Amino acid sequence: xxxxxILEHPDDEARLIARAADGDPSARDALASRWTPRIYRFxxxxxxxxxxxxxxxxxxxxRILGSLDRYDPSRKFSxxxxxxxxxxxxxxxxxxxxxxxxxxxxxxxxxxxSPVMRVFEARRADRVREALDxxxxxxxxxxxxxxxxxxxxxxxxxxxxxxxxxxxxxIFRARRRMRDLLGEEDAP
Amino acid sequence: MSRCPSRxxxxxxxxxxxxxxxxxxxxxHLDHCPMCEGYLRQLDPLDDVLAALDxxxxxxxxxxxxxxxxxxxxxxxxxIGMAAIGFALVSAGIxxxxxxxxxxxxxxxxxVLLDDVTARPVVLRAAVGGVLIVSTAALALAARxxxxxxxxxxx
Numbered sequence: 541x542x543x544x545x546i547l548e549h550p551d552d553e554a555r556l557i558a559r560a561a562d563g564d565p566s567a568r569d570a571l572a573s574r575w576t577p578r579i580y581r582f583x584x585x586x587x588x589x590x591x592x593x594x595x596x597x598x599x600x601x602x603r604i605l606g607s608l609d610r611y612d613p614s615r616k617f618s619x620x621x622x623x624x625x626x627x628x629x630x631x632x633x634x635x636x637x638x639x640x641x642x643x644x645x646x647x648x649x650x651x652x653x654s655p656v657m658r659v660f661e662a663r664r665a666d667r668v669r670e671a672l673d674x675x676x677x678x679x680x681x682x683x684x685x686x687x688x689x690x691x692x693x694x695x696x697x698x699x700x701x702x703x704x705x706x707x708x709x710x711i712f713r714a715r716r717r718m719r720d721l722l723g724e725e726d727a728p
Numbered sequence: 729m730s731r732c733p734s735r736x737x738x739x740x741x742x743x744x745x746x747x748x749x750x751x752x753x754x755x756x757h758l759d760h761c762p763m764c765e766g767y768l769r770q771l772d773p774l775d776d777v778l779a780a781l782d783x784x785x786x787x788x789x790x791x792x793x794x795x796x797x798x799x800x801x802x803x804x805x806x807x808i809g810m811a812a813i814g815f816a817l818v819s820a821g822i823x824x825x826x827x828x829x830x831x832x833x834x835x836x837x838x839x840v841l842l843d844d845v846t847a848r849p850v851v852l853r854a855a856v857g858g859v860l861i862v863s864t865a866a867l868a869l870a871a872r873x874x875x876x877x878x879x880x881x882x883x
Contacts, residue, residue, distance in 0.1 A: 576790060576794050581786075584784070598794055602797055665782070668777060694755060
């Protein structure tokens with residue numbers, strides 16, 4: 541898919557965003573294809589609920605495509621997108637009473653070839669999910685942005701509008717909490 | 729920090745053992761040095777642990793909805809509903825403010841309550857909105873009936 545391949549270079553991504561802002565349908569489609577799954581997974585990991593993650597992703601992506609003219613090219617597009625998605629997740633969390641994350645177990649794709657391995661992997665994933673859910677939101681969001689979305693410290697600071705030192709402290713503390721929550725067995 | 733930090737410094741950074749100033753220098757360096765960034769990520773075993781939490785693929789209709797520019801239905805319905813309730817309350821407030829300040833005060837309070845429940849589940853929001861509208865209408869009706877009595881014009 542050429543439209544996605546050209547996004548590998550930051551300048552090309554900037555051109556694509558500019559074209560999409562001008563209303564080019566193929567550029568808008570390319571941005572939607574690239575970012576909708578990312579926002580969905582980001583929301584899924586922060587919210588722990590599939591339906592909410594879908595709604596947040598749909599809402600955020602439609603809003604982003606509708607406000608590309610307000611995007612400041614001096615910022616990284618990814619940090620702008622994650623900042624909007626993160627705020628939408630916070631709104632969603634405030635909007636609802638916490639729902640159990642159990643349905644995610646059945647929705648997760650099978651990662652292992654044998655039934656025994658599947659059970660083992662599912663149990664392990666459940667423990668990680670529970671540990672992640674048990675983290676305070678401020679730790680969970682930095683961990684998700686760093687480990688799953690592969691943002692750098694500086695990018696996380698920009699996306700969350702926080703000082704760099706705060707982001708570093710939160711990541712260190714989040715890691716320590718994860719280690720404690722997962723116990724010695726899974727501890728890195 | 730133009731030169732790459734030593735392995736020892738990077739290890740200390742990963743363990744959170746650097747002072748604030750030095751840690752910030754390393755973090756800034758990591759922003760434009762893929763080699764050091766890669767080294768730190770490979771050093772971090774939490775990546776392997778978190779890899780167990782594999783997020784599912786989004787359903788295909790999600791991308792279709794985004795491409796079509798459709799907002800989620802539930803959110804749209806909620807916004808329209810809340811806007812309608814707010815509009816009804818504001819209208820009631822404006823129309824009754826001239827005749828009865830007590831009702832105007834009640835409407836103001838109702839709007840504050842309505843704003844407060846926007847972070848609650850939909851059933852609660854609908855219930856509160858309904859109660860507010862009905863009670864405002866009842867108050868307005870009662871005030872209209874009592875108005876001649878207050879002015880001393882007994883029926």
